[in-house]
Amino acid sequence: MRRKIPSNTALLAFEAAARHGSFARAADELSLTEGAISRQIGRLEQFLGVALFQRVGNRVRLAPSGARYAVQVREILERLERDSLYLMGQPIDGASIDIAALPTFASRWLIPRLKRFKNLHPHITVHIAERMEPFVLAGSGFDAAIHFEHPAWTGMHCHPLLEEILVPVCSPALLATSAGMSLDALPLLHRRQNPDAWQDYAQAAGIGLANPAVGPRYDLHAMLIEAALAGLGVALVPRLYIEAELRQGRLVAPWPDGHTISKRFCLVLPEPVALSAAALQAFAQWLLEEARASRP
Template sequence: MRKKIPSSASLQAFDAAARHGNFARAAEELSLTEGAISRQIARLEALLNCKLFDRVGSRVKLNPVGARYAHHVRETLDRLERDTHYIMGMPEGSKSLDIAVLPTFSSRWLIPRLNGFTSLFPDITLNIAARTDPFILPGSGFDAVIHFEHSAWAGMRMQFLFQEYLMPVCHPALLTDNDVNKQLNELPRIHRRQNPDAWHHYARESGITLDNPAQGVRYDLHEMAIAAVMAGQGVALVPHMYIENELSRGMLVSPWPASESLSKKFCLVKPTETGINEAALENFERWLLAEMNTLARSS
C-alpha cells in the first residue's frame, strides 16, 4: 500500500504559511506566487481530508489541527535539513556517528580529547549533541548516548564508563583562614537545580557544619557552576574530572574531602539492535574505554 506522504513542496508551503500567517509572505519567502501557495495548501488539505487554516477575508490563521500539524512539520523539515547538511559535508567513503552527551561532559572532557580519536579514525565524522535529560533512544536519530544510569535506558546495551564523584571547590582567593571547614560554612553556596539536596547530603556525610545547606544560587549545569566558582562567586559541588586542569594549575582549590555518596554511574548507551554504523560505534567505544582507563590510572 502506498504511503500517504505529502510532497515536499506542499509541506514547505504549509510551513511558510503557518509561520507567517499570510500566503503572500509565504510566497515571497519561497519565490512563488500567492496562487501557487494556495494550491499547495489546498492539495495538502485534500490529502489530509481536513482544513488547516481558518480563512477570514484575505487573512489566514491556523486552526487547532493546523497548529498541531505545523509543529510536527517544522520538526520534520528541520531534521531533514540537518541530515542533508550532514551528508553534504561528509567526504566520500566516510562514516558518521551521532552521539548525545551531557553538556558539561562534552565541553569539559570529551571534546578536548577528540583530536586523539580523529587521528586514529580520520574516516569517522563524530557529531555531538547536548542532551541534559534522559530520553527514548530508539528512533531518536542518535547512534548512542553518554549519560548516567536511568530507567529510560531499560533494554538498551550499556557499557559502564566511570563513577562521577562530587567535591567542593572554590577560587583560592576566597580562602583567607586556616579553618577551612568554618569557611565552607561561611562561603556562598552554589547549587545545581537538578540536585537541590546535594549540600545537605554533603554536610551529613562529611560532618562539616553548614548552617543552611539549601541557601544559595541555583544553576542548571555543572558548566555554569564551574564558571561561577572561577569568578569567585562561591563554592560548588562538581565532579573532579571536570576541573582537573584548574586544580593542577592552582586556579581552583578543594581542601575538603570529596563525597562518596554523591555519585552517579555514567555509561555509553547503545540501541539493542545493531545499525549500519555499528563498526564505527565499536571503534568509538574502544577509544572511549581506553581514555577512561587512562583517567582511572591518573586519579
Template structure:
C-alpha cells in the same frame, strides 16, 4: 513507498504560509503565485482531512491543529536540511557517528579529547549533541548516548564508563591561608538546581556543620557552577572529573574530601539491535574506554 506522507512541496508551502501567516508573502518567498500556494494548502488539507487555516474574508490564520502541525513540520524540515547539508559535506568514503551527551561532560571532558580519536580514526566524524534527560534511543537519530544510569534506559545495552563523584571546589583566594573543613560555614554555597539537597547530604556524610545548607545561588548546569566558583562567588559541589584542569592549574582548589555517596554511574548507552554503524561505534567505544582508563590512572596517581 510511504503512502501516508504528503508531498515535500506541499509541506514546504505550508511551512512558509504558516510562518508568514500570509499566502501572498509565502508565494513571494517561494517564487510561486498566490493561487499556487492556495491550491497546495487545499491539497494538503484534503490529504489530512483537516483544516489547517481559518479563512476570514481574504485573510488566513492558523487554527490550533495547524499550529501544532506547523511546529512539528518545521522541526522535521530543519532536521532534514541539516542532515542534507551534512551529507553533502562529507568526504567520499568517510563515516560518521551521532552521539548525545550531557552538556558539561561534553565541553569539559569529551570534546577536549576528541582530537586523539580523530588522529586514530581520521575517516570518522563524531557529531555531539546535548541531551540532559534520558530519552528513547531507538529511531532518535543517535547511535549512542553518554549518560548516567537511569531506569528510563531499560531495553538498551549499557556499558559502565566511570563513577561521577562530587567534590567541593573554590577559588583559592576565598580561603586565604586557612583551609580547615569548618571554613565551609563561612563561604557562600553554590548549588545546582537539579540537586538542591547535595550540600546538606555532603555535610552529614563528612561530619561538617553547615548553618544554612540550602542557601546560596542556584545554577542549571555544572558548567555554570564551576564558572561561578572560579569567579570567586562561592564554593561549588561538582564532579571531580570536570575540574581536573583547574585543579592542576591552581585556579580552583579542593581542600575538602570527595563525596562517596553523592555519585552517579556514567554509561555508554547503545541500542540492543545491531547498529548500522557497528564497526564505527565499536571504534569509538574502544577509544572511550582507553581514555577513561588513562584518566583514572592519572587521577589515582595525583
C-alpha cells in the same frame, strides 16, 4: 498501496502562505506568481477535502483546520530539511556517529580528548548532543549515550567509565578571606538538580554546616565551576571536571572528597561492542581505554 501524501510543491506553497498570511508574500518567497500559489493551495484543499483558508474578497486568512495543519506541515518540512542537510554534510568516504552526553561531561572531559580519537580515526566524524535526562535509546537517532547508571538503561549494554566523585572547591582568594578553612564561614553554591548535595556531603564528611541549603543555585556543573572561579563561593563538583584548574592553582580543594555520594558514568550501547558498527565499535573501545587511563 499508494501513500496519500500531497505534493511537495503544494505543501511548500501552503506553508509559506500560512506563515506570511498572504499569497502574494508567499509567491515572492518561492519565486512564483500569486496565481500559482493560489492554484497549489486549491489543489491541496481538493486533495484533503478541507478548506484551509477563508477567502473574503481579495483577502485570505487561515481557517481553524488550516492553522492546525500549518503547524504540522511546518514541523515536518523543517525536520526534512534538517535531516537532508545532515546527510549532505556527511563525508563521502567516511563514517559518522551520534552520541548523546551529559553537557558538562562532554565539554569538560570528552571534547578535550577527542583530538586523540580523530588522530587514530580521521575518517570518523563524532557528533555530540546534550541530554540531561535518561531516554529510550532505540529510535532516538543516537548511536550511544554517555550518562549516569540508571534503571532507564535496562536492556541496554552499559559499560562503566568513571566515578563522579564530588569535591568542594573555591578560588584561593575566597579561601584567604575566611577564618581558617571552615566551610561554614563561606558561601555555598548549589546545583539545582541536586539540592541535598551539601547536606549529604556534610553528613558523610562529618562537617558541621549551620544551613547547607542556603546559597545560589545553578543548572550545570559547568556553571558552578565558573562561579567558583569567579570567587562567588564553594562549589561541590566532580573532581574529574576541574583537574586542570587544581593543577594551575586557580581552584583549591582543602576539604575531603565526597566518595560516599559519588555516581558512575557509563557508556550506553544498544548492543555489545563486538556487534556494533565499525565506527561505533572504534569509538567505544577508544572511550573505554581513555576512561581506564583517567582513573586515579
